Structure formats: structure tokens, C-alpha cells
Amino acid sequence: MSFHMVEAVGVEKQIGHQMILKGIDFTVDRGEVVSLIGPSGSGKSTFLRCINHLTKITGGYLAVDGEPVGYRRSDNKLYELSDAEVALTRAEIGMVFQRFNLFGHKTAIENVIEGPVQVKRQPVERARARAAALLERVGLSSKADAYPSQLSGGQQQRVAIARALAMDPKLMLFDEPTSALDPELVGEVLAVMKDLAADGMTMVVVTHEMAFAREVCDRVAFMDDGRVVECGPPNEVFNNPTSERARSFFARVL
Amino acid sequence: MVTHETSQDINDPPRHEHMEVVPRRSVLRFVPPLIVVFVGLALLQSVVLNPNFEWPLVGSYLFSTAILEGLATTLGLTAMCMLTGAVLGIIIAVMHRSEHWLVVGFAKVYIWFFRGTPILVQLIFWYNLAALFPNLSIGVPFGPSLFTVNTNTLITPFMAAFLGLSLNEGAYMAEIVRAGIGSVDTGQEEAARAIGMTRLRAMRRIVLPQAMPFIIPPTGNETIGMLKMTSLVSVISLSDLLYSAQTIYSRNFEVIPLLLVCCCWYLLLTSVLTVIQGRIERHYARGRHSATPQPGERT
Numbered sequence: 001m002s003f004h005m006v007e008a009v010g011v012e013k014q015i016g017h018q019m020i021l022k023g024i025d026f027t028v029d030r031g032e033v034v035s036l037i038g039p040s041g042s043g044k045s046t047f048l049r050c051i052n053h054l055t056k057i058t059g060g061y062l063a064v065d066g067e068p069v070g071y072r073r074s075d076n077k078l079y080e081l082s083d084a085e086v087a088l089t090r091a092e093i094g095m096v097f098q099r100f101n102l103f104g105h106k107t108a109i110e111n112v113i114e115g116p117v118q119v120k121r122q123p124v125e126r127a128r129a130r131a132a133a134l135l136e137r138v139g140l141s142s143k144a145d146a147y148p149s150q151l152s153g154g155q156q157q158r159v160a161i162a163r164a165l166a167m168d169p170k171l172m173l174f175d176e177p178t179s180a181l182d183p184e185l186v187g188e189v190l191a192v193m194k195d196l197a198a199d200g201m202t203m204v205v206v207t208h209e210m211a212f213a214r215e216v217c218d219r220v221a222f223m224d225d226g227r228v229v230e231c232g233p234p235n236e237v238f239n240n241p242t243s244e245r246a247r248s249f250f251a252r253v254l
Numbered sequence: 255m256v257t258h259e260t261s262q263d264i265n266d267p268p269r270h271e272h273m274e275v276v277p278r279r280s281v282l283r284f285v286p287p288l289i290v291v292f293v294g295l296a297l298l299q300s301v302v303l304n305p306n307f308e309w310p311l312v313g314s315y316l317f318s319t320a321i322l323e324g325l326a327t328t329l330g331l332t333a334m335c336m337l338t339g340a341v342l343g344i345i346i347a348v349m350h351r352s353e354h355w356l357v358v359g360f361a362k363v364y365i366w367f368f369r370g371t372p373i374l375v376q377l378i379f380w381y382n383l384a385a386l387f388p389n390l391s392i393g394v395p396f397g398p399s400l401f402t403v404n405t406n407t408l409i410t411p412f413m414a415a416f417l418g419l420s421l422n423e424g425a426y427m428a429e430i431v432r433a434g435i436g437s438v439d440t441g442q443e444e445a446a447r448a449i450g451m452t453r454l455r456a457m458r459r460i461v462l463p464q465a466m467p468f469i470i471p472p473t474g475n476e477t478i479g480m481l482k483m484t485s486l487v488s489v490i491s492l493s494d495l496l497y498s499a500q501t502i503y504s505r506n507f508e509v510i511p512l513l514l515v516c517c518c519w520y521l522l523l524t525s526v527l528t529v530i531q532g533r534i535e536r537h538y539a540r541g542r543h544s545a546t547p548q549p550g551e552r553t
Contacts, residue, residue, distance in 0.1 A: 054444055083452050091450025101445035105463050115449035160445075167449055178432060 003066030005030050005171055005202045006051055006111060012059030013046055013226075020046045022226035023060065028171075028204055033197045035205040035213040038247055044100075044206045046171050047223070051204065052093040053086050064093065065170060091119050094164030098176040100156040102148040108159045109144040115167045127166070134162040136193050154185030158192055165196075172196065172204040210253055214238060222246045237252035284399055311511040315502065316518060324498030325519055331415060331494065332481045338420035339480075340473065343427025348457060350432055361428065367426035374486055376422055380414040381490040411492035417486070423480060430472045434465035465537040474531035478524050485516075 006028040011239050013021040021043045025188045028034050036044040041144060048164050049055040050062060053070040062069045070086055071078040102111050110133035116122040122130075135141050138158040148156050157177055172195065178186040190212050194211070197203060207213060213220050214234045221231040238254065241247045301307060315321055349361040368376070384405035393399030409417075438461050446456035488497035499512040 053446065053447060083454075087447065087450050087452045087455075090448060093448075095445075095448040097441060097445060097448075099441055101439070101441035103445070103460055103464075113457070114446075115451075118455065119450040152405065163445075163449065217536075 003063070004028060005032070005065055006204065006224045007063045007066075008047075008060065009062075010060035011047065011050060011057050011062050013050060013055065014058045015157070016207075018228055021050070021057070023032070024223075024226075024228055026221060026228050026231065028202060030204055031200050032204070032219065033201075033203045033217045033219060034219045035097070035207050035217045036221050036223055037207065037213060038229075042223040043226045044223050045175050048175050048204060048206050050170075051173055052095055054095075057204050064089070065066055087119070091115070091167055092170050094167060094169035094172040096157070096160050096172070096177050098163055098179050100148070100153070100160045100180070102151075102156050102160055104148055107138065107145050107147055108151070108162075112163045112166045113181065115163065120167070129243070131162070131166055134165050135159070136197075137165075138162050140190070152185060153181045161189075161192055161196070166230045170202065172201055174202045174203065174207070175211045176206050176208065178209060179205070208253070210238070222249070224249070274464065297337060306510070307516075308508065308511045309507055312514045312518070315499075315515045317503075320493075320498045320502060321495065321519075323514055324493055324495040327412075327493055327498075328481070328484050328495040329485045329523075331412075331419065331487065331492075332502065334416060335419040335423055335484070336473075336477050336480050338416075338477075339398065339423025339427045342424030343429075343431045344462070346424060346428035347431035348454075350428065351435070361398050365425045365428055368422050369429075372510040373418065373422050373483065374489065377415065377418040377486055380409065380418045381411065383385065383405055383414070409485070411490050414490055414491045415494075419480065419483065419487070426472070426476060429463070430476070431465070431469055435461055436468035437468045438464045470538060471531070471535045474527070474534055476525045477512060481523055482520060485520075516550065 004027040006082065006221055008024045008026040008027070011024040011026075012019065021079045026047075036048065038044055046055055046178060050057050051064060051069065052111045056070065067073075067089065068078055069089070070081055072081055072085075075080075102108075103114065106114065109131050111130065112134060113124065113127040116127040116130065117124055132141065132144065135144050138161055140155060140158055140162070143149075143151060143155060143159070148159070153163055161177075172223055177193070181189065186209070190209065193203070193205070193212070194216050205213075205217070219232060219243050221228050222237060222241070222243075223229065226242075230246050231242050237246070238250060241250060261264035302309070325370070331451045346361045346364055348367075349357050352358050352361075387405055389402050390405050390408060391402035435457075442460050442464060443453075443456050446460040447453065451459065484494055485496040487494050488500060489498065493501070499516045503512040525531055
């Protein structure tokens, strides 16, 4: 069975009377790195949060690895999952936030082992060994016992990536991972993400880093006003945008 | 002359350390301390030296068995009610954040009711519960009952006091816990759920520990308040500190000395609690200071 890693068909999200997502059609294949770009307010982050059910969709169909997100399909009906069941599916999807959201009362290594120990019930020793290796991979072995408040933004974000990787996710979601960083700290986070992409991780990245999108991503999806307007290889989308909205957006940011 | 002076000032500017500094002295500055000394002396004369206060009698009752037993009841009741109130408060605060409107509604009505009625009325109400329900039973509503007990045997004065004070405290603690939870960034819960935690586990492992610095200091205030509030249970004839004193002065009519005995104990206990409270507050203030700055983060 080969499913798309992410499959969205006509995904809608309505909050109050406002339609945030107006029918998103979008797929991500296994091992693909896709970035979502577009003006702020276009629904990029909302859509990303729908993929791991932090936000509930109000219409359409959204599946990860063939399983509808937040629901169980049986007899052509969708049964809503319990909080605990949704939590289990989220455990397989890593997420990195704009504002890092490291647990402030825990050290770097405690942040990384929290998921494996609490959710996957791994023995602490094994989780610690794995966490140490992950911190080394993101270049922060020396900061294992530092609290988030003692780390720079770039370091915090790299710990956050290690925390997500510790759950052995099959898919990683990045929600503007470098937007809250000082310019000189952006590079270290992007380097970790590049390394991850080269390793074959499936990634969906909401970003304003056009250079990163062009260099690392297999495809780029341009979103505007709750829809995916263009989607394709970066060079195609950046160099020959077919829609007027994409053209005027790229004229401003490139 | 005038021009000569100014030019000298410019060439040789005055230096603060070379000149004598004359502080501003007002004749009125002696007034507030004088008032304090005057009022102090007046109080000393009218309270300490006034024989009607019967200080020797106060001394003799301070450590009497009845008073010490009352003191123990007061302390025990305070501890039990604060503990139960805190647990109830956390439960109600978490219910307040539920996704189900009925659960949220229950939490709101609970807080509304117990904060909206006087604690004295609540205490008398619990004490008279038997008038409302002569028997209490556990079972299915409108169905068979599994277990029945006579209300008067269950609701002793201590039980009524415990129920009244804890349920009331639960409402106030719920508001404190709610404010504490609200002060933790929502990103913390989101990050916890993103690594596969359920809402409850995220609350217990991630949100509540970080809300504690905001919850514990006001809880200290509540404890001090609770210590004094327990004196209300004297109206339902529970032998706390105040009621024990009242029992004694209803026999010997030494009302003021026995109330002074109570005041001495209450003051001593609240002073001890205030010192502990201050330490706890300083401890958490330190933690918060080091945790707030986010280096490298763009603001």
C-alpha cells in the first residue's frame, strides 16, 4: 500500500463566520520536502496545524499516511477519535514552532526525553542516551543541562527540533521555524533542517526563507487567501508563476 | 561686578565634592514622629497599664488545656480545609478549561455559588443539612439506593465546618489556579500535545508545574485568611480556639481577657505564616526573573 504521507482534499477551516481555509488540495509524498509560502494571513500556519489536528478541520478530507487525521474510517463513516487516540497519532508527527515552546521548567535534555519517557514509556536511561545523540546531532551536546532561558533563540530552536526527532516521527512539520530568530541565528537552524532533509525526512515547512525553499525543497506551494494557488518545483514556481497574486508576492520578497 | 563673577564661574566651574551640601530642613519634619510617639504612649497607658485588660488573667489562660485543644482544632481544620480546597480548586480550574460546555458550566456555577454567598451562611447551612435531607443515601437518582446514613450522625459540627470551609475555599482556589494556568504561554500546552501528550497529561506535566510560581504566593495569603476564617465555626459550636474561649468566658464573664488570649494566638500563628509566605514569595520571584529573558529572541 502506498499512500501519500499527507493528502488534503478540499480542506476547509471556518472560525466563526470567517473561512480561513477555503478548500486546500495538497499532497506530500514520502521523503518529500515541501514548503508552504505566501503572504501572512493566507492560512499557511492554520493548514499546518490541521495536519496534526492541533486545529480541527471543518470540511474536506485530510489524511496522514492513509489515516484520516482525528478520525477512524470504518464502513464508509468517519468516527471521531478520543483525545488519547489523537495523541497517539500526534506522537508520530513532529512539530517545530515559531516561538520554540521549549518546556521552561526543564533542561534541554529533559525537554528531549519528555516525549519518549512519558508518551512512549521508554526507560529513562535509554531515552537519555538517545537524547544525548540527538543533541549532538544538532550541535548542542554541551548545552544538555541548560534551561531554555539560558539558551539563544537558535539554540532553543535546535533543541526543539531534537525534541521532535526523539519521537521518531514519520513526518515533521515546521511552523515558521526561523521567524522569531535574530538574523545571525537563522543559519544554524536552517543547517539542521537541511541535514534532516538530506537524511530523507518527510517535511512540510511554513517559511519566509525563500532561499531555503529554493535550495532544499522538492516542491513549493504558494498559498493565498485560504487556497493553494500554485504548487510545483521551486524553480518553476519562483521563475514562472502563473498567477498574478504569486507574481506580485515574489516581486516583493525575492 | 556681575560680569566678573559670571566669567569666573565659567572659568572655574563649581565642584560638588568641594562644597558643603546643606540639606533641606523643615521645622515640620519632627511632626510625624512626634505624633507616632504620642499615640504610642497613649496606647501603652490605655492598654498595657489599664487594669481592666487583666493581663495576668490573660497569661494564666494562654496555655490552659481548653485553649490549647481549641488551638489544635483550629490548626487541624485550617490544614485540612486548605488541602481539600486546593485539590478542589485544581479540579474546578481544569474543568473550567474543558471542551464540553456542561463541564465548564458546572465549574462556573460552582465558583459563582460559593463566592456569591457568605461563608457564615454556608456553614450554618451545612450544620442544618439534616433539616433538608434527614437521610443521605448513595444510589441511582430516582432508582434504588445502595447505602443510607442518618444525616445527623454524619454531619457533626467538625464535618459541617470541614465541608463549608473546604467547598468555599475550593471556589477561591479555583480562581487562583485558573489565573496561574492562564499565565503560562499557550504554546507550552501545544508543544506538549504535539509530542503526543493528552490534554490531562500536558496539564499535569507541563502547564501546572509552570503555573506554580503564580499559584503558590496567593495560596499563602489564602492560608492566612483561612486560619482566621475558621473562627466562624464557633457559630456551629465547634470547639475551635474562639469557641473554647467563649465557653470559658460564658462561665466566668472574663470576656476581654479571653478574647485577648485568642488574639495572641491568632497573631502568633499569622506572623509565622507571614514569614513563611514571604520566603516562598522571594523564592519564586527569583525563579521568574531568571526565566523571563529569552536571549536571541526577536521582540
